[in-house]
Amino acid sequence: MQSLPREYNFLEIERKWQRKWEEMGIYRFDWTDKKRPVFTIDTPPPYPSGDFHMGNVLNWTYFDMVARYRRMRGYNVLFPQGWDCHGLSIEVQVEKQHNLRKREVPPDQFRKWCEEIVEKYIAIMKEGVVRLGCSVDWTTEYRTMNSDYWRRTQLSFILLHKKGFMYQGTHPVNWCPRCETAIADAEVDYEKRQGILNYVRFPLEDSNEHLLIATSRPEFIPACVAVAVNPTDERFSKFIGRKIEVPLVNRLVSIIADEGVDPAFGTGTMMICTYGDKEDVKTVMRHKLPVISLLTENGRITDVGGKYARLSIAKAREAIVQDLSATGLMEKSEKLSQEVGVCDRCKAHVEVLERKQWFMKTMAMTEKVEKTADEVVWYPDYMKTRLVDWAKSLDWDWVISRQRVFGTPIPLWYCKNCGEMLLAKEEWVPIDPKLENPRSGKCLKCGGKEFVPERDVFDTWMDSSITCAVHAGWPDRKDWRRLFPADVHPSGIDIIRTWAYYLMVRHLALFDETPYKSCLINGMVLGSDGRKMSKSLKNYVAAPEVINKYGTDATRQWAAGGGATGSDIPFRWPDVEYGKRFLVKLWNVSGFAGKLLADYEPHKMEHGELQLLDKWILSKIARLAKTVTAALEKCQFNIAIEEIRNFTWHVFCDCYVEAAKDRLYRPQTYTEEKRRAAQYALHEVLLRVLQLLAPVTPHVTEEIYQTLFSESFGCKSLQLSPWPKLDEFLDEKAESQGDLVISVISEVRREKAEKHLPLNTQVKKLTIYACDEERVDALREGSSDIAGTCKVEKIEVLACKGDGRPISQGSDVRFVAGY
Ligand SMILES: [Zn+2]
Numbered sequence: 172m173q174s175l176p177r178e179y180n181f182l183e184i185e186r187k188w189q190r191k192w193e194e195m196g197i198y199r200f201d202w203t204d205k206k207r208p209v210f211t212i213d214t215p216p217p218y219p220s221g222d223f224h225m226g227n228v229l230n231w232t233y234f235d236m237v238a239r240y241r242r243m244r245g246y247n248v249l250f251p252q253g254w255d256c257h258g259l260s261i262e263v264q265v266e267k268q269h270n271l272r273k274r275e276v277p278p279d280q281f282r283k284w285c286e287e288i289v290e291k292y293i294a295i296m297k298e299g300v301v302r303l304g305c306s307v308d309w310t311t312e313y314r315t316m317n318s319d320y321w322r323r324t325q326l327s328f329i330l331l332h333k334k335g336f337m338y339q340g341t342h343p344v345n346w347c348p349r350c351e352t353a354i355a356d357a358e359v360d361y362e363k364r365q366g367i368l369n370y371v372r373f374p375l376e377d378s379n380e381h382l383l384i385a386t387s388r389p390e391f392i393p394a395c396v397a398v399a400v401n402p403t404d405e406r407f408s409k410f411i412g413r414k415i416e417v418p419l420v421n422r423l424v425s426i427i428a429d430e431g432v433d434p435a436f437g438t439g440t441m442m443i444c445t446y447g448d449k450e451d452v453k454t455v456m457r458h459k460l461p462v463i464s465l466l467t468e469n470g471r472i473t474d475v476g477g478k479y480a481r482l483s484i485a486k487a488r489e490a491i492v493q494d495l496s497a498t499g500l501m502e503k504s505e506k507l508s509q510e511v512g513v514c515d516r517c518k519a520h521v522e523v524l525e526r527k528q529w530f531m532k533t534m535a536m537t538e539k540v541e542k543t544a545d546e547v548v549w550y551p552d553y554m555k556t557r558l559v560d561w562a563k564s565l566d567w568d569w570v571i572s573r574q575r576v577f578g579t580p581i582p583l584w585y586c587k588n589c590g591e592m593l594l595a596k597e598e599w600v601p602i603d604p605k606l607e608n609p610r611s612g613k614c615l616k617c618g619g620k621e622f623v624p625e626r627d628v629f630d631t632w633m634d635s636s637i638t639c640a641v642h643a644g645w646p647d648r649k650d651w652r653r654l655f656p657a658d659v660h661p662s663g664i665d666i667i668r669t670w671a672y673y674l675m676v677r678h679l680a681l682f683d684e685t686p687y688k689s690c691l692i693n694g695m696v697l698g699s700d701g702r703k704m705s706k707s708l709k710n711y712v713a714a715p716e717v718i719n720k721y722g723t724d725a726t727r728q729w730a731a732g733g734g735a736t737g738s739d740i741p742f743r744w745p746d747v748e749y750g751k752r753f754l755v756k757l758w759n760v761s762g763f764a765g766k767l768l769a770d771y772e773p774h775k776m777e778h779g780e781l782q783l784l785d786k787w788i789l790s791k792i793a794r795l796a797k798t799v800t801a802a803l804e805k806c807q808f809n810i811a812i813e814e815i816r817n818f819t820w821h822v823f824c825d826c827y828v829e830a831a832k833d834r835l836y837r838p839q840t841y842t843e844e845k846r847r848a849a850q851y852a853l854h855e856v857l858l859r860v861l862q863l864l865a866p867v868t869p870h871v872t873e874e875i876y877q878t879l880f881s882e883s884f885g886c887k888s889l890q891l892s893p894w895p896k897l898d899e900f901l902d903e904k905a906e907s908q909g910d911l912v913i914s915v916i917s918e919v920r921r922e923k924a925e926k927h928l929p930l931n932t933q934v935k936k937l938t939i940y941a942c943d944e945e946r947v948d949a950l951r952e953g954s955s956d957i958a959g960t961c962k963v964e965k966i967e968v969l970a971c972k973g974d975g976r977p978i979s980q981g982s983d984v985r986f987v988a989g990y
C-alpha cells in the first residue's frame with residue numbers, strides 16, 4: 172500500500188485527475204453496451220457568454236453529481252455537452268466591435284465574425300466545465316451553429332410544418348427596435364422605470380365638452396383608434412357610442428365600452444392605440460378595431476404620423492407634448508413609476524409591431540403541457556406550477572422567426588411569380604435558402620423557376636429545444652428511442668418558462684411524448700448582500716478566484732450544501748473555507764489510516780473479532796449510506812453532503828478513530844483478532860466514506876482511493892465502483908450500546924479538559940455505575956476501548972446506583988475517575 176503525502180495539494184490533484192479521467196475515457200457513454208440500464212442527462216447547452224460564473228458552477232455541479240451518482244449505481248450514463256451559439260447578444264457584440272449594423276455587411280462576413288466570438292467564448296466556458304471536474308462525455312460535444320446541427324433544427328421544422336404546427340401570419344409581435352427583430356415573450360424583461368403621465372383633453376364631437384385621458388405614451392396619439400371606458404363607470408357610461416376627436420390629427424374615433432378599463436387608473440378613460448402595449452392588442456382584437464402602423468422596424472414614426480413622420484419615438488414624444496401644450500390640450504402632467512417591458516439583450520423598450528412572422532401553434536397545446544407536466548417528476552415538486560402557470564399565461568403563439576443574420580436559416584422559398592411557398596424536402600437539409608435554390612427547380616403551382624429565399628432565421632430556442640431527441644441520437648441512430656425521454660432535464664429556475672417549456676412543446680408536437688422524465692431545478696446564486704449575484708451590483712465573485720483559492724472540491728461542496736435544491740443559494744466564502752477544512756481533515760485521517768493499515772490485507776476479507784465499537788461504526792456507516800442514497804435519489808444534495816460531513820468529522824474521526832487508536836497502535840496489548848477487527852472497520856468505513864463523497868468531491872476521493880485502496884479493491888476508478896449498500900452491517904443494538912460507550916469516553920475527556928489535564932493523562936482507576944442490565948453489558952463489552960482511549964489503568968463497571976459524574980444530564984450512568 173502506498174502512503175499519502177502529508178500536504179493536501181488540491182490544485183495539483185484536481186488537474187491530474189481531470190487529465191487522467193479524460194485519458195481513461197471513463198465518462199464516455201458506451202453505445203454498444205446493451206446490458207446496463209441507461210441514464211440520460213439533458214444537459215442544457217448554454218449560450219457561450221465568455222464567463223463561467225458561480226451560477227454556472229451551481230448548475231454544472233448539480234448535473235455532475237447526478238451523473239456520478241448514477242454511474243456508481245450501475246447506469247450507462249450519457250452526460251453530453253453542447254453550445255447554444257446563435258445568441259442575439261453575439262450579434263450585438265459584433266455590431267459594437269465593428270461599429271456597424273448587421274445589414275451593412277454581407278451575411279457571410281457577419282456570421283464569420285459571430286462565430287469567432289462564439290469560439291473564443293466556448294473555449295473559456297469549456298475550461299470552466301473541465302476545471303469544475305464535470306464528468307462530461309466530450310465525444311458528444313456539439314455547436315448549434317454548425318451545419319450538422321442546422322440539419323436537425325431544419326428537419327424538425329419541416330416535420331412540424333407537415334404536421335400543421337407551423338404557420339405564417341401577420342400578428343402583433345414583441346419587437347426590439349434596437350435589435351430590429353421580433354422577440355419572444357420569454358425574451359422580454361420587466362424593469363421599473365420613471366415615466367410621465369400626461370393628462371390630455373380629447374374634445375367630444377358636437378360639444379364643448381371633452382374627456383380627460385391620462386397616457387404615459389402621448390407619442391401614440393396619432394395611432395389612437397378608440398377611447399375606452401368601463402361600462403360600469405357611471406361618470407362615463409353616458410358617452411359610450413359617441414364620437415370623440417383625437418387631438419393633433421383631428422380624427423374622430425368611437426368611445427367604446429370595455430371591462431378591461433380600470434376606473435381607478437388615471438382618469439378612468441383609456442385611449443386604445445395600435446399598439447402602445449400588449450393590452451391594446453387584446454382590446455383591438457376584442458372590438459375588431461382597425462390597425463394604424465405607427466412605428467417602423469427601427470423605432471421611427473411612419474408616414475401615418477403626419478408631421479411627426481421619421482422622428483424617433485423619443486423625439487416624437489417631445490414634439491407631441493409641446494404641440495399639446497401649445498394648443499391648450501395638455502391639462503397637466505405628473506411623474507409616474509411604471510413597469511416597462513425591455514429587450515433582455517439590449518434593454519431597449521420593447522414595442523409591439525404587426526409583421527409577417529412564422530409561428531408555432533403552442534397555445535393549443537396548453538392542456539397537453541399541463542397534463543404532461545403532471546407526469547414529470549419535479550425536484551423540488553412545487554416547481555411544476557411554474558411551468559403550468561407560464562403556459563397558461565401566454566397570450567399568443569410562439570413567434571419562431573427572427574429578423575437576424577446569425578441563426579439557423581428557415582428552409583423555404585417563395586415563388587417570384589405567384590408567391591407560393593416552397594418548403595425544403597427532408598433530404599435537402601442542411602440548407603441555406605439564401606445561397607441555394609430549391610433542388611426541385613420549379614414552383615409547384617405555376618411552374619415558375621425563380622425564387623425569393625426566406626431571409627428570416629429561427630429563434631435560438633428552435634435550436635435548443637430539441638436537445639432531448641438530439642442527445643439521444645435523433646434522427647441518425649435507429650435506437651435513439653432507447654435514450655428518449657431523457658431521465659433528467661436540469662434547469663435553472665429562471666429558464667423554466669423557456670427551456671423546460673419549449674422542450675416540452677417541441678417534443679410533444681414532434682413525437683407526442685414527454686421529452687424528460689424528471690426536471691431538476693436549481694435556484695439563483697445570490698451575492699453576499701442577498702441580491703442576485705451580478706457584475707453590475709458589485710457583489711460578483713469570479714469562479715476561477717474561488718477555485719484557485721480553495722480548490723474545485725471545496726467549491727463543489729458549497730454548491731451541493733449551500734441550500735435546498737431549487738432555492739436560491741447565497742455565495743459565502745466561509746462555506747467554501749469550511750469545505751476546504753473538511754477535506755484537509757479527510758486527507759489527514761486518510762494519511763493516518765494508511766499508516767495503520769500498512770500491514771492489512773483486505774482481500775482476505777477477514778474481519779477478526781469485531782468489538783462493540785467496530786460493530787457500532789459499521790452500523791453507523793450503513794445507516795449513513797441509506798440516508799445519503801435516499802437524499803441523492805431525491806436530488807437533495809444538501810442533505811447528502813451535510814450527513815456525510817457530520818459523520819466523517821464527528822463520528823468517524825472524533826469518536827471511532829480516537830477510540831480504536833489504542834488497539835491499532837499497541838498490538839502487543841491486544842490479540843491479533845481484535846487488532847484486525849479495528850483495521851477491518853477502519854478500512855471499510857473510510858472506503859465507504861470516499862464512495863459516498865465521490866459524486867460531490869470527485870478529485871480528492873479519487874486520489875485517496877488510488878493511493879490506499881485501488882490495489883485491493885480492484886476498480887480502476889472510484890467513480891466506477893459500485894455504490895455502497897451496507898445493510899448487512901445494520902445493528903441497532905450495537906448502535907445504542909456504542910453510543911453509550913462513546914458518551915462515557917467523551918465525558919471522561921471533558922472532565923480531563925475541565926481539570927486542565929492533558930488528554931493522555933493516566934487514569935489510575937475508573938469506576939462506572941449503571942443500573943439496567945443492558946447498559947452494564949454494553950459498558951463491560953466496551954470497557955477495553957474506554958480504557959484504551961482514556962488511558963485507564965484499571966476499569967470496573969458496577970451494576971448499581973453510584974455517585975459520580977453523570978455522562979449526561981440526569982443520566983444514571985455515572986463514573987468516578989481517580990488520577
Ligand atoms: Zn434589443
Ligand SMILES: [Zn+2]
Pocket residue numbers: 586587588589590591614615616617618619
Ligand atoms: Zn409560382
